[in-house]
Amino acid sequence: MTRSVVCGFGSALPRRVVTNEELQKLVDTSDSWIQQRTGIKQRYIAGEGETTASLGEAAARAALANAGLSPDDIDLIVVATSTPDNTFPATAVNIQHRLGMNHGFAFDMQAVCSGFVYAVTTADNFIRAGRAKRVLVIGAETFSRLLDWTDRTTCVLFGDGAGAIILEAADDAAAGDRGIIAASLRSDGAHCEKLYVDGGVSTTGDIGHLRMQGREVFKHAVGMITDVIVAAFDEAGITADELDWLVPHQANRRIIEGSAKKLGIPMEKVVVTVDQHANTSAASIPLALAAAAGDGRIKRGDTVMLEAMGGGFTWGAVLLRW
Numbered sequence: 012m013t014r015s016v017v018c019g020f021g022s023a024l025p026r027r028v029v030t031n032e033e034l035q036k037l038v039d040t041s042d043s044w045i046q047q048r049t050g051i052k053q054r055y056i057a058g059e060g061e062t063t064a065s066l067g068e069a070a071a072r073a074a075l076a077n078a079g080l081s082p083d084d085i086d087l088i089v090v091a092t093s094t095p096d097n098t099f100p101a102t103a104v105n106i107q108h109r110l111g112m113n114h115g116f117a118f119d120m121q122a123v124c125s126g127f128v129y130a131v132t133t134a135d136n137f138i139r140a141g142r143a144k145r146v147l148v149i150g151a152e153t154f155s156r157l158l159d160w161t162d163r164t165t166c167v168l169f170g171d172g173a174g175a176i177i178l179e180a181a182d183d184a185a186a187g188d189r190g191i192i193a194a195s196l197r198s199d200g201a202h203c204e205k206l207y208v209d210g211g212v213s214t215t216g217d218i219g220h221l222r223m224q225g226r227e228v229f230k231h232a233v234g235m236i237t238d239v240i241v242a243a244f245d246e247a248g249i250t251a252d253e254l255d256w257l258v259p260h261q262a263n264r265r266i267i268e269g270s271a272k273k274l275g276i277p278m279e280k281v282v283v284t285v286d287q288h289a290n291t292s293a294a295s296i297p298l299a300l301a302a303a304a305g306d307g308r309i310k311r312g313d314t315v316m317l318e319a320m321g322g323g324f325t326w327g328a329v330l331l332r333w
């Protein structure tokens with residue numbers, strides 16, 4: 012049987028760091044409020060010339076270098092984003108061109124903060140169906156460009172960035188026990204007004220701004236996240252005790268801690284980057300993966316759970332052996 016094995020990872024962040032103190036000059040907020048409610052200390056904000064595609068390209072190049080591969084070795088690019096450079100063509104095609112690739116195929120996926128989990132599951136399906144051999148899976152966002160910078164309830168929460176992994180087809184003998192083991196995806200559009208953008212091509216004709224009922228999102232988050240994690244554990248026939256690392260979507264430290272506690276996973280096994288990156292939507296999981304694999308915490312063969320929940324609502328989990 013063919014499986015999808017991670018063979019490279021990388022990430023990229025904008026040049027400019029914006030601290031909580033800097034935001035105090037913009038809106039009526041404080042470093043202590045932001046840290047207490049969210050765990051966020053700073054975020055990276057895209058500047059002149061930095062876009063979702065440029066950050067995605069940089070993350071892709073880092074992942075290719077990490078894997079010892081070139082763009083010639085890739086036959087599919089999937090980009091998870093809700094902040095594309097253009098309405099069309101897809102940011103994935105833009106990145107394909109930036110990488111000098113004119114073979115294979117590329118497309119975007121839109122599942123907001125759950126985008127990376129959806130993209131990894133989709134890439135895994137292409138590989139297991141024999142339709143792709145090596146897939147660049149990228150999560151890239153410039154949420155700063157969707158924010159209402161006068162709204163303190165949302166503008167302090169988000170940041171920009173990109174991360175990427177490369178998934179490679181391997182048969183059972185080559186994979187050993189590595190590869191993607193299980194996945195669980197969910198969505199429910201009944202919750203759309205709790206977290207959405209109040210604009211769009213087919214409605215207002217402009218980009219709009221992110222709007223969120225924070226408390227409502229918070230109320231649903233832990234239950235939804237833990238449900239899909241349990242579904243992935245059940246599919247794989249393993250328990251939380253066997254997990255080496257939980258790599259959650261980085262929205263809020265309290266949501267991360269609440270989910271880990273409910274599952275009985277100690278915080279020592281949880282990768283947390285929300286303090287440094289804030290919420291980078293579809294980029295947050297691959298940014299966290301690159302941080303923890305880059306500094307040697309996540310090692311080859313480790314059992315890793317990825318999870319996310321976001322606008323829609325969408326939510327999902329992917330279980331893999333690194």
Ligand code: ACO
Pocket residue numbers: 039040041044045048049124163164165167206223224225226227228229232260261262263266290320321322
């Ligand atoms: N600085 C200072 N005060 C603020 C700020 C701010 N930036 N934002 C809101 N407040 C005030 C509010 O106006 C309110 O004041 P009031 O009591 O006088 O009316 C007070 O703080 C409490 O506001 P709440 O919204 O009730 O605060 P809460 O404890 O719920 O924290 C937060 C807000 C951090 C948004 C929280 O609800 C949350 O994290 N929700 C999840 C949202 C999220 O993470 N979304 C990301 C996308 S979805 C996902 O990725 C899971």
